[in-house]
């Protein structure tokens with residue numbers, strides 16, 4: 001017998017062991033990848049996950065300790081999940097333990113093991129001789145021998161195999177005392193079992209017995225329009241990830257429904273990711289009409305740890321066929337995954353801003369690839385004892401070819417795709433499928449651009465007379481308005497009111513922001529850290545008419561209330577909305593017509609479906625555009641396009657965009673609903689300026705009072721390193737973070753394949769963010 005060695009990642013957060021430790025596998029310790037074990041660590045026993053099993057002893061002749069105990073009958077994680085965790089650790093530069101953490105919610109992994117459940121069956125299926133004898137001997141008074149309740153239970157079990165006691169109890173109403181009597185008499189057998197079957201093999205086919213209850217699909221059906229059918233068929237025919245580019249209201253949800261229905265009816269399971277699960281209840285209702293609610297799990301970060309674990313176990317046990325959730329739902333331990341849908345794939349919430357700093361789309365791609373190869377014979381052999389332990393779960397018959405199923409399908413849906421996905425579609429990495437029309441031929445709202453530079457404001461700034469007229473019109477007609485202000489209204493910059501020149505950093509073309517030291521304002525570049533005194537004159541036309549842009553929701557609410565004293569105004573921003581319940585009640589008020597104007601920040605735009613809204617307005621489109629961020633334009637364009645999708649959902653609507661720079665392409669192209677042209681041009685701009693998606697970008701975040709010094713030292717090392725290697729196409733820049741108060745500094749590394757450089761740099765005391773989304 002050869003010795004076996006296992007690499008185990010322990011759950012405790014000690015430094016230096018995040019990538020696992022090697023242990024000897026004891027004789028007779030049946031062990032598979034992903035299995036939970038107890039291992040000795042210093043003087044304690046700790047929980048860990050097996051991430052590798054090998055026959056080769058690792059290098060070095062130190063004494064290896066032995067795995068103390070194997071916990072649970074079957075692995076907590078699948079081979080595919082471990083593979084993806086390895087990818088995350090490598091790509092996003094973190095330890096394997098960090099990469100595994102989203103797969104295993106909570107620190108106490110043991111709590112994820114299946115809870116033992118009680119199963120019962122009639123002993124006559126395999127009657128022990130003694131029981132048979134006893135039965136035969138008393139054949140004549142069988143009727144008398146069993147009480148009424150006992151007989152009911154026996155009748156219920158007649159002709160069935162092992163049944164979950166919980167279900168028996170629910171259906172017959174018979175109590176545990178009755179069961180105990182029958183067990184004592186030897187006519188009923190009872191067994192405690194963990195209900196989680198092994199991964200991937202026939203789990204769904206066999207699961208009906210373990211999870212009695214309604215079938216997962218409800219009898220409702222999906223009816224698609226001819227256009228939708230064409231898109232649906234195209235998606236089904238292509239194994240690549242699909243970018244479903246469908247304008248707002250085109251019925252992407254219906255296509256998701258059709259795809260989910262198909263996956264489930266083929267015995268597979270699906271994940272549906274949403275950017276902000278708590279704002280999308282209506283949306284979720286759609287899927288609750290399709291899939292039985294016992295087969296849906298809703299997973300998001302605000303679940304309590306206990307609830308989270310409970311959902312995890314239900315998913316792992318094969319009870320769940322559809323997981324709907326925010327980005328972390330991607331890590332659900334689903335059996336037989338067939339489909340991943342990422343709705344509103346452009347949303348920034350798909351990037352995790354804590355370690356591991358993954359992007360959900362990237363991880364979803366990896367998950368689909370890793371699931372492609374199902375099970376090696378080795379794994380199947382390992383899993384067998386577990387399988388035969390649970391009735392109805394048998395390894396698939398037939399040859400290996402049958403086990404190699406198609407990889408899960410990935411579908412990314414958006415009306416305004418991210419530049420990353422757009423680029424992938426252009427290069428053929430993704431399939432592109434379009435839905436260019438709204439359902440039922442509904443018209444897109446008309447968009448009016450108001451040039452704020454032309455408006456004579458009194459104290460009503462930034463509410464233009466035209467906007468106020470439009471709001472008044474809605475008030476008179478008892479219709480509703482949504483007024484939208486960019487959240488970061490406090491990032492201000494400087495604009496010439498004569499020629500509309502925006503003060504920007506010449507090299508990066510990103511705007512300077514205005515900061516104050518005491519009362520004295522100055523301009524700061526957030527990409528080079530350069531500071532300039534506030535100029536008196538415009539460098540282009542010489543005008544002295546320079547203006548600082550910016551405004552807050554609170555001031556505007558007061559202003560609106562003064563102008564329209566009768567109007568019922570709701571304000572929705574991070575100050576007024578602290579919980580999802582508050583958001584829900586606010587939306588309820590709008591739906592019930594108990595408010596006239598909703599004034600809010602960007603959260604208002606997301607997923608809003610308010611039928612009585614006929615006016616949607618952006619108060620200062622430039623505020624977003626003035627952020628010193630290469631994604632600022634894309635962001636604004638997405639918001640404007642989403643906003644145009646929010647108005648006039650059931651009646652003709654109007655959109656007003658107020659701006660100081662009406663000629664910027666984000667504004668003109670959003671106004672003409674020309675998403676394609678915008679994305680093509682923006683992609684070109686990005687490529688020219690060497691920004692993602694054409695170029696790789698890595699952010700290093702230095703924090704603390706010595707952040708400036710640390711980042712500077714890092715820059716020096718970088719410069720030396722690249723000079724030695726003559727890698728001029730890689731660039732680095734350093735600047736204070738916009739909101740860090742001088743205690744957070746960023747270094748950005750930019751260039752094709754710049755990730756390679758990470759391997760050559762010494763360890764640095766900074767947070768590393770690969771493919772950053774947040775850069776301010």
Ligand code: ADP
Pocket residue numbers: 223224225228246247248249250251252253254439
């Ligand atoms: P999107 O997600 O693309 O913005 P939705 O899926 O929300 O669009 O669809 C917009 C509206 O059109 C919804 O009210 C939806 O119920 C309706 N709709 C879309 N497709 C169909 C269809 N095939 N049958 C019935 N209603 C549909």
Ligand code: ZN
Pocket residue numbers: 496497498499500501538539540541542543
């Ligand atoms: Zn000027």
